[in-house]
Amino acid sequence: MVELNHYLILSALLFGLGLIGFVVRRNSLIMFMSIELMLNAANLTFVACARHHVGAEGSVLALLVIAVAAAEVAVGLAILLALFRLKKTVNADEARELRA
Template sequence: MVPQAWYLLLSALLFGLGIAGFVARRNTLVMFMSVELMLNAANVVFLAAARDHVPARGSACALFVIAVAAAEVAVGLALVLALFRLRKSVQADEVRELRA
C-alpha cells in the first residue's frame, strides 16, 4: 500500500504549481486553470486522508469541492468574457482602475 505521506506530498506539489501559475501568469484564463489545479490538489488530500478511515465520506467532501470548482469556472469565464468585451484583452495587468 502506498504510504499516505506520498499522496500528501504530491498534493502539496500540485498545489504549489497552482500557486506559482496564479502569481506568475498574467493571462486570466491560465490563472483560472491554476486555481483548478489547486482545487484538485485539495481533492487528493481529502481522498488520501479518508482512505484508511471512512473512504465514502472523503469522496462526498471531494464531490462538494468539484461542484464548487464547476461554479467557480462558470462565473470566472463569464468574468473573462466581460473583461474582454471591455478591454479587448485578458491580461490581468491591464485592469487597474481601482489602483490609486
C-alpha cells in the same frame, strides 16, 4: 500499499504548481487553470485521507469541491468574457481601473 505521506506530498506539489502559476502568470485564463489545479490537489488530499482514515466522508467532500469548482469556473469565465469585451485583452494587469 502507498503510504499516506506520499499522496500528501504529491498533492502539496500539485498545489504548489497551481499557486506559482497563479502568482506568476498574468494571463487570466492560465490563472484560472492554476486555480483548478489547486482545487484538484485538495481533492486528492481528501480522497487519500478518506482511504486511510474513515470511509466515505472524504469522497463526499471531494464531490462538493467539484461542484463548487464548476460554479466558480462558470462565473469566472463570464467575468473574463466581460473583461475581454471591455479591454480587448485578458492580461490581469490591464484591469486596474480601481487602482489610484
